[in-house]
Amino acid sequence: MTESPPPVIERLEVPPSCIHLAASDKDFFPGLLESQSGEGMNARYDILFAAPLQTRVAYNADQLIDLLTVIDQQPSSKPSKLPFEHGWLVYFSYEAVNCWQPKLSLPPQQVLAAAILCAGAVVIDRVTQTAFISGQSQQVVDAIKNRIKRLNTGVLVHNTYYLKQLESAQLFHRGIETCQQYIRRGDIYQANLSRQWLYHSQDSNPSAAGLFARLKKTNPAPFAALFQYREWAIVSSSPERLFNVNNGCVSTRPIAGTHPRGHNSKADRLQIKRLISDDKEQAEHIMLVDLERNDIGRVCEPGSVQVNELMVVETYPHVHHIVSNVQGRLRTDVGLSAVIKALFPGGTITGCPKIRCMQIIAEIEQRPRGAYTGSIGYINHQGQSDFNILIRTLSLQGTMVQFNAGAGIVHDSDAHRETEETEHKAQGMIRALNG
Known part of the structure; x- marks a missing residue:
């Protein structure tokens, strides 16, 4: 990989409002990653991407292959001062996997992927309470500073949304029954099925940044993301990491196993106890951790893959x-496109075995997932990267908003309980849309 010149980095005396900057000029600030919940390195940095140099949008397989070639890098072992200094902001739809998995034939999706090359960023470190501007040049840093100086941090636009369509519980139950028939036949062990909600706004140009501000309040999460491009946007408050590449290592952080919050502290502790002692949840989680170990092992040095966190409970608003956390040391011949192909989409939102599950999900759901269970992340100029899994995610297209919520189906799943799980997961998004 050709060494890029060192970036220009300046510290800011006062951290700016990244969400107001994103709302002020979506062409100059196309994306924002925020950590709103959690502890430690998983919830440390906010990154506002700035000063786009080029944008690549893939509508077909050839364009997606070209996109992967352009963004591909050999990750450097040289540490960066910041997690992102300049580089690529990247989005993959769930259906992007069609382009490198010949056994799949998923429903067509208009935008398969998009990548925006950004010359700079604003980075906020939540641990040290410091903020920085980074750019390829002093000119880029000055352009970002000028926008911060002119920023009006007034009230963000909050649009009104109305429920237009919701997949019925009865239809979801039939999908669960079909899935369980495949499980009994031995095709799969588990699959993640989803339901879809569709909303619309009477406002002609609803604000994605305004909706993101509401979602991060109703459903704070460590891997929240905003991606804005022309007339469409993705607003996510994801709790799940797909992968992180840093200092020659790759890690993935699968989530599998869900219980609702209790109505008070005593009930909440009881729900945690029930979750961690539930045989179904334990078996499902271990199976998916094994799947992730297998996926990550395809790009790692033999013997380097390990589970350094196993079955810890993380608590979110609803x-x-x-x-768990799975990590390994990357082989020296592996580029980022190989990591993406090995791990995307995440096994926790497909099932096991992954390819057969995706075929069955497509048969049952009968629609493209689009952003749902896709991914948003960044690739720094030195190859460090971090990508989420797009769950708890709203897709905006003009005045329409859609989102999905899913549940893992196994042979003894109760249809009513799994339907309730989708509704618990949807609560933060519904509250954000209802204002």
Whole structure:
């Protein structure tokens, strides 16, 4: 990889409002990653992407292959001062996997992927309470500073949304029954099925940044993301990391196992106890951790893959989740496109075995997932990267908004309980849309 010149980095005395900057000029500030919940490195940095140099949008397989070639890098072991200094902001729809998995034939999706090359960024470190501007040049840094100086931090636009369509519980139950028939036949062990909600706004140009501000309040999460491009946008408050590449290592953080929050502290502790002792949840989680170990092992040095966190409980505003962390040392011949192909989409939102599950999901759901269970992340100029899994995610197209919520189906799943799980997961998004 050709060494890029060192970036220009300046510290800001006062951290700016990244969401107001994103709302002020979506062409100059096309994306924002925020950490609104959690502890430690998983919830440390906010990154506002700035000063786009070029944008690549893939509508077909050839364009997606070209996009992967352009963004591909050999990750450097040289540490960066910041997690992102300049580089690519990237989005993959769920259907992007069609382009490198010949056994799949998923429903067509208009935008398969998009990548925006950004010359700079604003980075806020939540641990040290410091903020920085980074850019390829002093000119880029000055352009960002000028926009911060002119920023009006007034009230963000909050649009009104109305429910237009919701997939019925009865239809979801039939999908669960079909899935369980495949499980009994031995095709799969588990699959993640989803339901879809569709909303619309009477406002002609609803604000994606305004909706993001509401979602991060109703459903704070460590891997929240805003991606803005022309007439469409993605607003996500995801709790789940797909992968992180840093200092020659790759890690993935699967979530599998969900219980709703209790109505008080005593009930909440009881729900955690029930979750962690639930045989179904334990078996499902271990199976998916094994799947992730297999996926990550395809790009790692033999013997380097390990599970350094196993079945810890993370608590969010509406649910408790069981989470693990799998990591390994990347082979020296592996570029980022190989990591993406090995790990995308995440096994926790497809099932096991992954390819057969995706075929069955497509048969049952009968529609493209689009952003749902896709991914948004960044690739720094030195190859460090971090990508989420797009769950708890709203897709905006003009005045329309859609989102999905899913549940993992196994042989003894109760249809009513799994339907309730989708509704618990949807609560933060519904509250954000209802204002």
